[in-house]
Each structure stands twice: as structure tokens, then as C-alpha cells.
Amino acid sequence: MNVIEKIxxxxxxxxxxxxxxxxxxxxxxxxxxMANDATAVLAIDVFKHKLQAENVHDPARVVFIMDHYTPSCSIDAADTHQAMRAFAREQQLPFVYDGIGVCHQLMMERHVRPGQLIIGADSHTCNYGALGALSTGMGSTDVAVAWRTGRSWMKVPEAIRIEVSGAWPAGVCAKDLILRIVGDLTTSGATYQAMVFAGPAIRALGISERMTLCNMVIEAGAKFSYIQPDDKTAAFLRAAGRPDYPVFDDDADAVYARTLTYDVGSLEPQIACPGSVDNVHPIGAAEGIAIDEFFLGACTNGRYEDLEIAAQILRGKEVAAGSRLLVTPASRDVLLSAMASGVLATLIESGAMIANPGCSACFGGTGGILGKNEKLLTTANRNFKGRVGSPDSEIFLASPAVVAASAITGRITDPRRILQ
Amino acid sequence: MITGKSIVFGDNIDTDQIIGAHHLTRPSIAAMAPYSFEHHDHFRRDFAPGDIVVAGRNFGCGSSREQAPAVLKELGVAAVVAASFARIFFRNSINLGLTLIECPEAGKIRPLERLEIEGDSLLSLTTGRRFRIVPLPPFIQAFLDNGGVVAHLRTR
Known part of the structure; x- marks a missing residue:
């Protein structure tokens, strides 16, 4: 069996x-x-009214995270949050996080261990393969059934192995690689499959960048991501107080449906142009396009390392007049680290607005909403029509380095011009 | 047997388009349903309960929100016919008992054709053309036959 099948x-x-x-x-x-405030209330309704269930099977296996509409951004959102808090009290759920970060970031910081199998009512749950866990998004009914029974069902997926070699050029990072891969596979090219990342260029990545990679496999339709745990995984988990975990690996006769190879040595910064995540081009194709709003954040790229590279580019410079930069740390821990190191001060001095940790302008639920004909350059993971506001707005996806470099000029800009 | 007129979409219709995330905190599926396909004027103009949504590849991609198939069911969408479906949307629809028809040639169906679906056959009464349907795996068909996962669990 391969490692996916073994787990x-x-x-x-x-x-x-x-x-x-x-x-x-x-x-x-x-x-x-895991369930969040976009999906938990529907799951509570299914649990209570359709399943007519009284108690969750095991409260210690249930995680509740309020991140999409925090701090409560409407009366409906406040009602949603009240309903989640009431259910959590009633079921004595030990893990409830209220406005302190994006669900996937908090799961990685506080819960995930290699070899685990985790389901979440959010499509980017596929993220946890960055620590060697299998995780996938499901709907509210599946999650409610798992609360009640402790069980779910799955089709065992085929696996795609993605072998990555080469040395990462300055200004090129995991976001560029995963955009390139989604561009190559298309938005349905890995449907029902697991994506296993391997090779020296993957081992060279820190856990933060591995999360960026694994976060976006759903954009090619994949069910799981996976990176074999190594010494970096061990160091991350030791620091997080979770040093013990089983390690699974491929058997000698492991089978993969196919293997793709990439050499990052020749990879350029990439950009996903509006409408579809697979509308990916080398940055040269979009350079010079004027941008109204820049967003640095989301479960894709709201971690300390993402804020740090942006601060490195923005230090001593200012966000272009007429455009705006919104920075939302992915969690409270990220925010605290950025405060302690001065990264946050650098970003604020450059003119950035800082929002409370959460999903923020990844979608049009809270702040940073786009008006008619506005353009957004974002580190988030989706550029669907109308996702962040007006259906007549346009969304471009790129790395934190591209967003920071572009925020200075007000136009899509290759960060290698600044980092050279 | 299902009959209804086709409301046609293209490839990669994501769940944000079916129901925007800013509507998900509304108090009920019934309260969200009027905002389905908010930015697709032809749906809002042409759809009547009992109609069939027809689309290309990868229908329902993106977010895991179960509210997407739920609002379609609430509105009275009789079935969604698509060349292929995204995984989570597919699973959510089965769980809710929303009929999904995988039809590789769905892209050839034009707007406002009268369609008839019976067994493994999809017929356009407008053009006389018959289309092949990919049957559901038996495990999944059992869920649908029992009216979704919740009812299925009760039957066990």
C-alpha cells in the first residue's frame, strides 16, 4: 500500500x-x-432535528472554530455565533475558538498530528497533509453524522505523486508552485485523488510553506494532500507540545496513479488571473495591471513567514497612493510573533490596515469587500467571480512577495525586481 | 421519471456562485434560497420549480458548503445534470437526496430544452436527442434510494 492507503x-x-x-x-x-461558523449551524440543525441526536459521540474529537464572520459582522452572524456557543456548552465541547484565527491555522497550531485522519466542514481542510495527516472537507450533514456516530465513510483515493527538485530562486515560493500545479492539472484534474508532495525542494520548505502547498490541492479537486513527516515536522510538533505520533510510509510495492515532476529552479512567480484558479500564468503576463486592493492573509498565506517576506519588501516604502493593503494574520499566535519581531510595525508604517485574525477578505463576508469594477490582488486561494464582493470585480491570486511588491507600485509587479 | 426544462450553465460552476458566503449566516435554507445563483440573471429569469440545472465539467467546485445543494433542493431543482461533479458537492447532494445525473455530453444540451430522465436515459423532448448517463455506484444509489444519508442511517 502507499502511505495514503496505510493511514x-x-x-x-x-x-x-x-x-x-x-x-x-x-x-x-x-x-x-472540525466545523466553523459557515457550516456548524447547519450541522447542529441536522444533528438535532434530522438525526434527532442528543449527545455527540466524543466531545474531545469535536473542534468548533469561529473565523468566517468574526467579530460578528451582522446580526445573523451574531445569531450564528450564539448558536455555536450554546451547542458547545450543551455538549461540553473542550475545543472552541472564538475569533482568534482561521480554522486551518488553529488546527495546525493546536491539534493536528501525523498519521491522523481528520474531517472538516470546510473545503480547505485538506491542509493538514503538511504535517503528514490525512484530512478532507465534507458537508455539514457528514460532519453531523460523525459527531453522532464517531464514524464516516470514504472512497479510498488513487494518489498522484509530485516530485519536486531544484533550488528555490529568490522571490519564488510554495504559492507559485501550487498555482503552477493547479494551472497544469486544471480545477478538476485531481478529483477524488490524493496529492503526495515529495523530493528535495519539498524537504527544503518550512512547515508554513508546506501548508500553503497543501491548502490548495482542493483547487485541483483533490481529496487529500500529504507530505512525509521529517525533522522539520518533528521540530514543529515538539515546539507545539505534540512530540508523539506514529509515522506511516510507503510500502516497497506502493502504487501511484501517476507521477509528475517539477524543477523549481526554473519556476517564475505565478499569477492566477480572474475567474478560475487554473487560469495561471507566469507573472510577466499580468505585470502592470492596476490594482485597487491588496490582501495578505487567509489560511493559504497568513502565517508569520508570509508577513515577514512582505515586511522585507515593504520596509521603508509605502503602499501606492489610491490603493489599499489589508493584512490579516492567520492566527493570534502569528499576530503576536509579528508584533514581537517588528514585522507588524513595518507593515503598519508602510500603510497597511491590520484586521483581527480570521478569514477576512478571502471572501466577501466581513471587511475588504470590492465594489464594481475593482481589482483585488490576494494571497488567498480562490478567485471565483463575485467571491469578495461585486460580481463585476476581479480577483488575482499570487504569493505574499508578489502582493507586497505590487502594493508599492499599485500595479502587478514581479518581486524579483525588488529582491535582487 | 423527471421532466423539466433545462437551465444551462458552463464549466466549473463553484459553490460561491450557487450561494455566496455572505448569505450563509441567514437563519435558514429557506431564507438563503432566494439568493441562489444571485449573479446569474438567466436562472433568476427562467427557472421554475421542477426545472433541471444543466452544466459542464466540475459542477459545484470550491467550498464544502452544503447550503449549495440545499438551496437548489429548496427551490425545487428536480435534478442537476452535468458532465462531471466536484467531489464534496456530489457527496453533499447525495446526503440531501438532490438528484445528480452525470452525463458526459451535458454540454450539448441547449437552454430551455424539455428534458426527460428515466432510469439510465436522458432524452431531450425538444430535439429528440438521447444522452448516455453514467450510473451511480450501488453504495451511493442506496443512499439516494433511501432519501439521503440521514434516512439511510435510520434504515440500518
Whole structure:
């Protein structure tokens, strides 16, 4: 079996005798089930009214995170948050996070261990492969069923192995690679499959950049991401107080549906142009386009390292007149680190607006909403029509370095011009 | 048997387009449903309960929001016919009992054709053209036959 199949087999609850293969439908017992304020209330409704359930199977396996509409940005949002808090009290849920960060960032900081199987009512749950866990997004009903029964079902996916070699050029990072991969695979090219990242250029990445990579596999339709845990994973988990975990690996006869190879040595900064995440081009194709709003944040790129590279580019410079830069740290811990190191001060001095940790302008739920004909350059993961406000606005996706360099000029700008 | 007229979309219709994230805190699916396909004027103009949504590849990509199939069901969408579906949307629809029809040639169906779906056959009453349907796996069909995952669990 490959490592994906081995982790799934270890979580089977319906007697597959420890062996699974792609295409099999298996009943699984997830280690954790996450829901946020965009999805939890519907799950609570299903749990109480359709399942007519009273108690969750195991409160210690349920995580509640309020991040999409925090601080409550409307009366409906406030009602949503009240309903989540009431259910959490009633079920005595031990893990409830209220406006202190994006769900996936908090899961990585506080909960995820290698070898776990986690389901979440949010599509970017696929993120946790960065720490060697299998995780995937499901809907509210599936999550409610897992709360009640401790079980769910899955089709065992085929796996794609993505071998990445080469030395990362200055100004090129994990975001550029995953945009390139989604551009190559298209938005449905990995549907139902797991994406396993391997090779020296992946091992060279810190955990933060691995999260960026794994966050966006759903944009090619993938179900899981995975990176084999290594010494960097171990160091991250030691610092997080979770030093103990099992390690799974490919068997000698592991099978992959296909293998793709990339050499980052020749990779340029990439940009996803409006409308679809696979509308990806080398930055030269979009350089010079005037931008109204810049967003640095989201579960894709709101971590300390992302803020740090932006600060490095923006130090001593100012956001272009007539445009605006919104920076939203992915979590309170990220915000505290950026405060302590001076990164936050640098960003504020450059003219950035700083928002409370959360999903923020990744979508048009809270602040940073776009008006008619406005253009947004963002580090987030989706550029769907109308996602951040007006259906007549346009969204470009890129790395933190591209966003920071472009914020100085007010136009899409290649960060290598500044970092040279 | 399902009959209805086709309301046609292209490829990669994402769940943000089906129901925008800023509507997800509304108090009920019924309260969200009027905002379905908010920015698609032809849907808002042409759709009547019992109609069939027809689309190209990767329908329902993006967010995991179950509110997307739920609002379509609430509005009375009789079925969604698409060349292919995104994984989470597919699963959510099955769980809710929203009928999905995978039809590789869905892109050839034009707006406002009268469609008839019966068994493994999709017929355009407007053009007389018949289209192949990809059958659901038996495990999934059992969910749908029982009216979604919740009802299915009760039958076990």
C-alpha cells in the first residue's frame, strides 16, 4: 500500500483487515471533526432535528472554530455565533475558538498530528497533509453524522505523486508552485485523488510553506494532500507540545496513479488571473495591471513567514497612493510573533490596515469587500467571480512577495525586481 | 421519471456562485434560497420549480458548503445534470437526496430544452436527442434510494 492507503487502513472501522485499495468504500473513525461558523449551524440543525441526536459521540474529537464572520459582522452572524456557543456548552465541547484565527491555522497550531485522519466542514481542510495527516472537507450533514456516530465513510483515493527538485530562486515560493500545479492539472484534474508532495525542494520548505502547498490541492479537486513527516515536522510538533505520533510510509510495492515532476529552479512567480484558479500564468503576463486592493492573509498565506517576506519588501516604502493593503494574520499566535519581531510595525508604517485574525477578505463576508469594477490582488486561494464582493470585480491570486511588491507600485509587479 | 426544462450553465460552476458566503449566516435554507445563483440573471429569469440545472465539467467546485445543494433542493431543482461533479458537492447532494445525473455530453444540451430522465436515459423532448448517463455506484444509489444519508442511517 502507499502511505495514503496505510493511514486510511489504520482508521477503518468496518473490518477491511488492514488492507485497502483505491476505489474501495470504507467506513472510517476520524480522529477529529472540525466545523466553523459557515457550516456548524447547519450541522447542529441536522444533528438535532434530522438525526434527532442528543449527545455527540466524543466531545474531545469535536473542534468548533469561529473565523468566517468574526467579530460578528451582522446580526445573523451574531445569531450564528450564539448558536455555536450554546451547542458547545450543551455538549461540553473542550475545543472552541472564538475569533482568534482561521480554522486551518488553529488546527495546525493546536491539534493536528501525523498519521491522523481528520474531517472538516470546510473545503480547505485538506491542509493538514503538511504535517503528514490525512484530512478532507465534507458537508455539514457528514460532519453531523460523525459527531453522532464517531464514524464516516470514504472512497479510498488513487494518489498522484509530485516530485519536486531544484533550488528555490529568490522571490519564488510554495504559492507559485501550487498555482503552477493547479494551472497544469486544471480545477478538476485531481478529483477524488490524493496529492503526495515529495523530493528535495519539498524537504527544503518550512512547515508554513508546506501548508500553503497543501491548502490548495482542493483547487485541483483533490481529496487529500500529504507530505512525509521529517525533522522539520518533528521540530514543529515538539515546539507545539505534540512530540508523539506514529509515522506511516510507503510500502516497497506502493502504487501511484501517476507521477509528475517539477524543477523549481526554473519556476517564475505565478499569477492566477480572474475567474478560475487554473487560469495561471507566469507573472510577466499580468505585470502592470492596476490594482485597487491588496490582501495578505487567509489560511493559504497568513502565517508569520508570509508577513515577514512582505515586511522585507515593504520596509521603508509605502503602499501606492489610491490603493489599499489589508493584512490579516492567520492566527493570534502569528499576530503576536509579528508584533514581537517588528514585522507588524513595518507593515503598519508602510500603510497597511491590520484586521483581527480570521478569514477576512478571502471572501466577501466581513471587511475588504470590492465594489464594481475593482481589482483585488490576494494571497488567498480562490478567485471565483463575485467571491469578495461585486460580481463585476476581479480577483488575482499570487504569493505574499508578489502582493507586497505590487502594493508599492499599485500595479502587478514581479518581486524579483525588488529582491535582487 | 423527471421532466423539466433545462437551465444551462458552463464549466466549473463553484459553490460561491450557487450561494455566496455572505448569505450563509441567514437563519435558514429557506431564507438563503432566494439568493441562489444571485449573479446569474438567466436562472433568476427562467427557472421554475421542477426545472433541471444543466452544466459542464466540475459542477459545484470550491467550498464544502452544503447550503449549495440545499438551496437548489429548496427551490425545487428536480435534478442537476452535468458532465462531471466536484467531489464534496456530489457527496453533499447525495446526503440531501438532490438528484445528480452525470452525463458526459451535458454540454450539448441547449437552454430551455424539455428534458426527460428515466432510469439510465436522458432524452431531450425538444430535439429528440438521447444522452448516455453514467450510473451511480450501488453504495451511493442506496443512499439516494433511501432519501439521503440521514434516512439511510435510520434504515440500518
Amino acid at each position: 486510511l487502513a489504520a482508521h477503518c472501522s468496518n473490518g477491511s483487515q488492514g488492507h485497502v485499495r483505491p476505489g474501495m468504500i470504507v467506513e472510517i473513525a476520524p480522529d477529529l471533526t
